Amino acid sequence: MGQVERAGTLVGVGVGPGAPDLLTLRAARAIEGARVLAYPTLAGAPSFARSIAAGFIREGVEEVAIDIPMIPAREPAQAAYDTGALRIAAHLEAGRDVVCLCEGDPMFYGSFMYLQARLAGRFAVEVVPGVTSVSAAAAVAGLPLGAREGRIAVLPATLPDEALAEGLRAHETVALMKLGRHFPRVRTLLDGLGLTGRATYVERATLAGEVVRPLAEAPAEAPYFSLILVTKDADPWL
Amino acid sequence: MGQVERAGTLVGVGVGPGAPDLLTLRAARAIEGARVLAYPTLAGAPSFARSIAAGFIREGVEEVAIDIPMIPAREPAQAAYDTGALRIAAHLEAGRDVVCLCEGDPMFYGSFMYLQARLAGRFAVEVVPGVTSVSAAAAVAGLPLGAREGRIAVLPATLPDEALAEGLRAHETVALMKLGRHFPRVRTLLDGLGLTGRATYVERATLAGEVVRPLAEAPAEAPYFSLILVTKDADPWL
Numbered sequence: 001m002g003q004v005e006r007a008g009t010l011v012g013v014g015v016g017p018g019a020p021d022l023l024t025l026r027a028a029r030a031i032e033g034a035r036v037l038a039y040p041t042l043a044g045a046p047s048f049a050r051s052i053a054a055g056f057i058r059e060g061v062e063e064v065a066i067d068i069p070m071i072p073a074r075e076p077a078q079a080a081y082d083t084g085a086l087r088i089a090a091h092l093e094a095g096r097d098v099v100c101l102c103e104g105d106p107m108f109y110g111s112f113m114y115l116q117a118r119l120a121g122r123f124a125v126e127v128v129p130g131v132t133s134v135s136a137a138a139a140v141a142g143l144p145l146g147a148r149e150g151r152i153a154v155l156p157a158t159l160p161d162e163a164l165a166e167g168l169r170a171h172e173t174v175a176l177m178k179l180g181r182h183f184p185r186v187r188t189l190l191d192g193l194g195l196t197g198r199a200t201y202v203e204r205a206t207l208a209g210e211v212v213r214p215l216a217e218a219p220a221e222a223p224y225f226s227l228i229l230v231t232k233d234a235d236p237w238l
Numbered sequence: 239m240g241q242v243e244r245a246g247t248l249v250g251v252g253v254g255p256g257a258p259d260l261l262t263l264r265a266a267r268a269i270e271g272a273r274v275l276a277y278p279t280l281a282g283a284p285s286f287a288r289s290i291a292a293g294f295i296r297e298g299v300e301e302v303a304i305d306i307p308m309i310p311a312r313e314p315a316q317a318a319y320d321t322g323a324l325r326i327a328a329h330l331e332a333g334r335d336v337v338c339l340c341e342g343d344p345m346f347y348g349s350f351m352y353l354q355a356r357l358a359g360r361f362a363v364e365v366v367p368g369v370t371s372v373s374a375a376a377a378v379a380g381l382p383l384g385a386r387e388g389r390i391a392v393l394p395a396t397l398p399d400e401a402l403a404e405g406l407r408a409h410e411t412v413a414l415m416k417l418g419r420h421f422p423r424v425r426t427l428l429d430g431l432g433l434t435g436r437a438t439y440v441e442r443a444t445l446a447g448e449v450v451r452p453l454a455e456a457p458a459e460a461p462y463f464s465l466i467l468v469t470k471d472a473d474p475w476l
Contacts, residue, residue, distance in 0.1 A: 016262065017367070024369060025266060026259040105369070107376035107383045120380065127377035129255070129369045129444075131262060131343070138345035139365035142358065145345045149397055151405065154390040167389065170404060206367075 008036075008092040010123050011099045012106035012116065014130020015052040018207035018225070022136070023053065027128050031056040034099035036091045038064040038084065040111040048225075049101035064088060064098070068111070081111075085118035092123045105130040109156075109177065133227060134175045137202035141212050143231050145173050150233065157182040157228075161189050168193055174230040179222035186228065190215065200229045246274075246330040248361050249337045250344035250354065252368020253290040256445035256463070260374070261291065265366050269294040272337035274329045276302040276322065278349040286463075287339035302326060302336070306349070319349075323356035330361045343368040347394075347415065371465060372413045375440035379450050381469050383411050388471065395420040395466075399427050406431055412468040417460035424466065428453065438467045 013030050016022035023031075031037070031053050039047045044067060050057070066084030069076045088098050106112040106127050116125055134154060138145045146152045150172040155164055157179050164186065168174050176186055190196050201218035203211035203226040211219070215228060251268050254260035261269075269275070269291050277285045282305060288295070304322030307314045326336050344350035344365050354363055372392060376383045384390045388410040393402055395414050402424065406412050414424055428434050439456035441449035441464040449457070453466060 014369075014373070019264070021264040021267070022262045022367065024254065024260045024262055026257070028263060029259070105373045105376075105383075107381065108373065109384050109386075109388075113382040113385055116380070116382075125380060127380065129260065129373035129377040131252075131367045131369055132373065135252070135343045135346065135367035135370065138343075139367040142354070142363060142365065143345065144351040144354075145343075146347050146392060146394075147351050148347075149394050150347075151394070151397070151401070152392040153409070154384060156384075156387050156389070158387050159389070163389070166408060170408065171391070 006095045007123055008095050008097040009126055010088065010092060010115070010119050011097060011126045011128065012102055012110075012112040013099055013128045014102050014105040014110070015049050016131040017104055017133045017136035017205050018052060020052055020055050022131050022206055023056070024128065024130065027130060028056050030099050030128055031101070032058060034058075034061055034097070036062045036064065036096050036098045037101060038066060038088055038098050038115070039101040041065050041067045043067070043070040047101070049103045052103070053101050062091075064091070066111075078114075081114040081118060085115055088115065089119060089122070092119070102130065104132045108132050133177075133205060133225070136205040137175070137227055137229055140205045140210060141200050141202055141229060143200060143229055145175075157186045161185070164189055165193060168195060168230060172231070172233045176228040176230065179226050179228065180224060183222040187215065187218075190228075190230070195230055195232070198230050198232050200231070202227055202229065244333045245361055246333050246335040248326065248330060248353065248357050248363045249335060249366065250340055250348075250350040250363070251337055251366045252340050252343040252348070253287050254369040255342055255371045255374035255443050256290060258290055258293050260369050260444055261294070262366065262368065265368060266294050268337050268366055269339070270296060272296075272299055272335070274300045274302065274334050274336045275339060276304060276326055276336050276353070277339040279303050279305045281305070281308040285339070287341045290341070291339050300329075302329070304349075316352075319352040319356060323353055326353065327357060327360070330357070340368065342370045346370050371415075371443060371463070372467075374443040375413070375465055375467055378443045378448060379438050379440055379467060381438060381467055383413075395424045399423070402427055403431060406433060406468060410469070410471045414466040414468065417464050417466065418462060421460040425453065425456075428466075428468065433468055433470070436468050436470050438469070440465055440467065
């Protein structure tokens, strides 16, 4: 009993799409007050989530970097989350809260979910929601996501063509995520569906180097932090 | 030339799902610095967006309340936005920025889009994205919205049964918005699809009086600020 009552809380904090002032007040306070911070890194690269939050991180805070290998197989990433969860659990068992930094929103394609799945049964979990990359892209592009009876779909571009085409057919607005190496295929698909003229490419929304342009004028390669917004209904909100 | 250069900017500010500390830092600063605030009210009731932002509103700020009639026909609401846009335009023409408060995110089923559509051609527009009610509901329910190849749909419950059923079939996660008088019909539909056990009801997420419970245990009536999260894949994130 005593041990459970003294255990720390796992706090998943969304740091938003990139601009530090798009953190919520709650997120900023949680990070400023943290004694232990955890965050993912990809194949040893600096953590994007940490870089967004850097201005709120106090000196001397303990940091748990969970390095995720960038290989297609799932097992090595799962092993990395297993190890990361063990390191976090040690802090929680010692009564220390652990603030886990997440790009965007923790529940929206975030790595936090993998930690939550491993720890929620034993420890208290809190989630501070954040601004997603989809909301950020809509804001910088000036494009409504949904109004009235409009349907919105969020689809990873890693899905096969048929699944993407079905989603594009059935929704007024579609956000295509995780473009990466699927970008050329998705462009061909949108062209074939006659939707290129309705598609906007957004890269690094709200960050330095932000790119917002019609898909037809997009660069040949899409980095990880990019997405396509397809808004089929040109005037849905008048 | 001179007039255009001196014109004010229309700033759509998302105030998030309800808790005042879920405003972004950028939103809080925009509101604190505003000389003119605009916001919708529904049929004369107090503005929910204004109540979320109240702690950041300075004394003496000019306020433009745009009252939207609560009737099914679209024309009276359109007329109200027309009038509101004219009142806002007068401030913008006089060189005053106008900060428009929006529940959640301005581009996500927000009334801001109706003002933007009327004013964007003549005035500069900026959008400060916010945390949506969907992210807030996922946070308080501890439910992932999407991971890996998971597809997410956001569907207004005002759509006919067939459209809702198609969306529920094709996506791992569905957020059903705008429940209101459609709530009993949606519950019957989910029951028929065998999805009640996968459905979570969330009301007033992050606010006093928050309700989070399995749909089977939801109250009989759903207020405006409620939604259902259907998460079909029980363990998508391990």
